[in-house]
Amino acid sequence: MTSLVLTLTETLRYKGALGQWSWVLHRITGLGVVLFLVLHVIDTSWAYFYPELYVKAIAVYQSPLFTIGEFALVACVVYHAYNGLRIALIDFKPVWWRHQEKAARYVLIATAVTLVPVFVLMFSHVLKHYQSPDVQVLGLDAVVESQIPFIAGFVIAGFAALLLSAITMAILPKSAAGPKAKPTGSQIERFWWSFMRLSGVLIIPLVFGHLAAMHVLQGVFDMTVAGMTVVGVPVSGDATALWNGINASGTAVEFVGERWNHLLGGVAIWRVFDAALLMLVTIHGFNGLRYVLTDYTSFNPMLKRAAIYLCIMGAVVLLVTGIGALLGTIDQTAVDMAKEATAKLFAP
Amino acid sequence: MEVTFRIRRQNPEDPAKKKPYWQEFTLQNVAETDRVLELMHRIKWEQDGTLAFRRSCSHGICGSDAMRINGRNALACKLLVRNVGSKIQLEPILGLPVLKDLIVDMEPFFDHYRSIMPYFVNNSPVPANGRERIQMPEDQVFMNDTGNCILCACCTTSCPSFWANGKYVGPAAIVQAHRFVFDTRDEATAERLDVLADPDGVWRCRTIYNCTPACPRGIEVTKAIGEVKLAVMRGTNKGVIKASDIKVNH
Numbered sequence: 001m002t003s004l005v006l007t008l009t010e011t012l013r014y015k016g017a018l019g020q021w022s023w024v025l026h027r028i029t030g031l032g033v034v035l036f037l038v039l040h041v042i043d044t045s046w047a048y049f050y051p052e053l054y055v056k057a058i059a060v061y062q063s064p065l066f067t068i069g070e071f072a073l074v075a076c077v078v079y080h081a082y083n084g085l086r087i088a089l090i091d092f093k094p095v096w097w098r099h100q101e102k103a104a105r106y107v108l109i110a111t112a113v114t115l116v117p118v119f120v121l122m123f124s125h126v127l128k129h130y131q132s133p134d135v136q137v138l139g140l141d142a143v144v145e146s147q148i149p150f151i152a153g154f155v156i157a158g159f160a161a162l163l164l165s166a167i168t169m170a171i172l173p174k175s176a177a178g179p180k181a182k183p184t185g186s187q188i189e190r191f192w193w194s195f196m197r198l199s200g201v202l203i204i205p206l207v208f209g210h211l212a213a214m215h216v217l218q219g220v221f222d223m224t225v226a227g228m229t230v231v232g233v234p235v236s237g238d239a240t241a242l243w244n245g246i247n248a249s250g251t252a253v254e255f256v257g258e259r260w261n262h263l264l265g266g267v268a269i270w271r272v273f274d275a276a277l278l279m280l281v282t283i284h285g286f287n288g289l290r291y292v293l294t295d296y297t298s299f300n301p302m303l304k305r306a307a308i309y310l311c312i313m314g315a316v317v318l319l320v321t322g323i324g325a326l327l328g329t330i331d332q333t334a335v336d337m338a339k340e341a342t343a344k345l346f347a348p
Numbered sequence: 349m350e351v352t353f354r355i356r357r358q359n360p361e362d363p364a365k366k367k368p369y370w371q372e373f374t375l376q377n378v379a380e381t382d383r384v385l386e387l388m389h390r391i392k393w394e395q396d397g398t399l400a401f402r403r404s405c406s407h408g409i410c411g412s413d414a415m416r417i418n419g420r421n422a423l424a425c426k427l428l429v430r431n432v433g434s435k436i437q438l439e440p441i442l443g444l445p446v447l448k449d450l451i452v453d454m455e456p457f458f459d460h461y462r463s464i465m466p467y468f469v470n471n472s473p474v475p476a477n478g479r480e481r482i483q484m485p486e487d488q489v490f491m492n493d494t495g496n497c498i499l500c501a502c503c504t505t506s507c508p509s510f511w512a513n514g515k516y517v518g519p520a521a522i523v524q525a526h527r528f529v530f531d532t533r534d535e536a537t538a539e540r541l542d543v544l545a546d547p548d549g550v551w552r553c554r555t556i557y558n559c560t561p562a563c564p565r566g567i568e569v570t571k572a573i574g575e576v577k578l579a580v581m582r583g584t585n586k587g588v589i590k591a592s593d594i595k596v597n598h
């Protein structure tokens with residue numbers, strides 16, 4: 001066993017081939033997307049639970065700091081997706097490892113080729129936003145302040161997981177809590193190994209579709225433009241109806257309401273889409289987080305247990321809040337609250 | 349030609365040398381075809397008798413002298429100066445406790461090796477001639493490659509998953525398991541696959557591919573691990589490896 005610091009520094013010092021760097025990138029990009037996902041699902045659930053907070057959250061997303069983060073996020077998702085595909089393919093046919101170095105290079109090239117047009121389009125949304133005469137930008141202090149509850153939440157969750165782990169270790173008999181005498185097969189790990197690969201492949205169309213809607217076809221800036229169409233929702237002729245495919249109030253809440261209330265053949269397709277994305281990404285992401293955390297905490301059974309509890313807690317919280325919001329109905333009152341909050345957002 | 353060595357040294361028993369430190373040595377009259385191990389002998393014999401390292405056969409067979417050479421694991425007896433250049437950096441392999449200089453404690457490594465039952469199991473009656481259990485050449489090819497392992501630990505100690513988590517059974521033990529799992533005469537496949545399906549078994553492999561180029565025997569280590577994973581997933585060794593996928597040994 002090597003200390004955590006040594007493991008990390010030596011990972012960078014060892015002269016491995018491209019495969020080592022692919023793994024480092026896969027790990028960092030995966031963790032980056034999980035971090036974003038936590039903020040994102042909780043924020044999004046506010047569209048239903050706390051419309052005023054959602055308005056604020058979207059203003060935060062439109063701030064320069066988050067715009068930079070958004071470019072990084074898209075790069076992370078694209079790289080992780082392509083590289084995950086490489087991993088899954090070679091796992092399926094181990095003899096293809098002979099092409100892995102080339103495949104790793106193709107992953108980098110494909111990522112770059114995808115990102116160039118995507119970044120150009122994303123940048124055009126940014127430009128359009130800053131060129132509009134009435135552009136208003138949330139100050140950096142407000143942006144940082146808005147993230148404090150999340151940081152506090154992470155710290156509290158960490159302590160709760162540690163406490164829970166310490167308690168279980170104290171209650172459980174030594175034999176059950178300590179290391180096993182002999183290694184034995186784990187059906188659960190078998191399941192997770194397959195799940196990571198299968199879910200990864202299923203996530204690709206979902207998350208690429210989601211990002212195409214939110215970054216390429218429209219940008220996060222288009223969510224708050226009054227009178228704008230809403231991506232994925234056709235405009236109905238009825239100007240008097242609230243849900244007509246036009247974000248009349250120009251609030252982020254109405255934007256989400258338009259999408260979630262849109263019915264295609266009687267099915268709220270965007271809710272179904274978001275639910276599938278939510279479940280796959282959350283479970284994949286938190287199991288990935290468990291892989292990473294248990295790798296680095298294997299030297300201490302209590303820390304390792306805490307890491308597992310933390311991942312379970314995180315996944316459950318996200319699934320409950322995310323599904324809770326998807327089951328709710330955004331109505332006229334919510335839009336009115338959002339309108340009021342939008343008016344107050346930049347008021348001195 | 350002149351060659352400079354930069355060697356990572358440490359002596360846990362000497363309070364002044366408890367912490368690892370770098371020491372440089374310069375050697376004259378070195379030929380391109382000298383092996384790194386020979387030059388280490390010259391340092392030990394001509395300059396500093398306290399330099400500690402392991403070696404036995406000097407011919408890439410015993411697996412004693414695995415170390416990190418110019419940033420990558422290899423056997424000092426298999427690399428020539430012309431493979432590594434005139435600036436040579438040596439470090440102990442990572443992930444096992446350093447006993448002194450380039451010598452590490454191999455016991456945790458061998459514990460993992462022992463855990464996968466590295467011996468032939470067959471309880472059916474001995475063949476009529478009372479001697480060997482014959483195997484057809486077309487069955488033998490499945491364990492051709494992994495049968496070459498010399499347990500030098502180059503692969504296991506090149507693996508970031510193993511550095512992070514010493515409980516991970518590691519590439520070498522999986523390669524050794526592969527040799528028995530895909531031995532058509534062996535009867536302990538189910539038991540061995542169960543050991544390897546432990547949470548710290550094959551699942552800790554993230555296909556980083558440091559192990560494959562580190563192998564001084566040219567074993568396709570990551571491929572072997574992948575095949576063991578598939579055997580674990582399917583619960584059988586049957587049909588995992590196609591004969592046409594097997595590398596031709598020279």
Ligand code: HEM
Nearest residue numbers: 041044045070214220256259274277278281322323325326
């Ligand atoms: C900055 C980039 C992104 C923006 C602007 C964005 C925007 C949105 C918006 C507006 C919604 C509300 C529902 C809807 O209109 O469909 C939503 C929901 C959702 N997004 Fe994103 N998204 C982004 C990136 C991502 C990524 C990378 C993921 C996956 C890792 C993701 C996963 C989800 C999920 C799971 C939901 C449903 C949440 C719930 O059920 O409460 N989003 N997103």
Ligand code: HEM
Nearest residue numbers: 027030031033034081084085200203204285288289291554
């Ligand atoms: C877009 C499609 C995706 C594909 C094809 C994919 C594929 C994979 C695969 C195959 C693994 C297993 C790696 C291994 O065991 O060596 C993995 C790990 C991981 N994934 Fe994904 N994934 C995708 C999306 C995501 C998303 C959206 C997130 C975040 C919410 C995520 C987070 C992670 C994390 C944290 C790991 C663990 C990394 C590690 O152990 O080093 N992945 N992914």
Ligand code: FES
Nearest residue numbers: 406408410411425
């Ligand atoms: S000394 Fe025996 S393998 Fe190098």
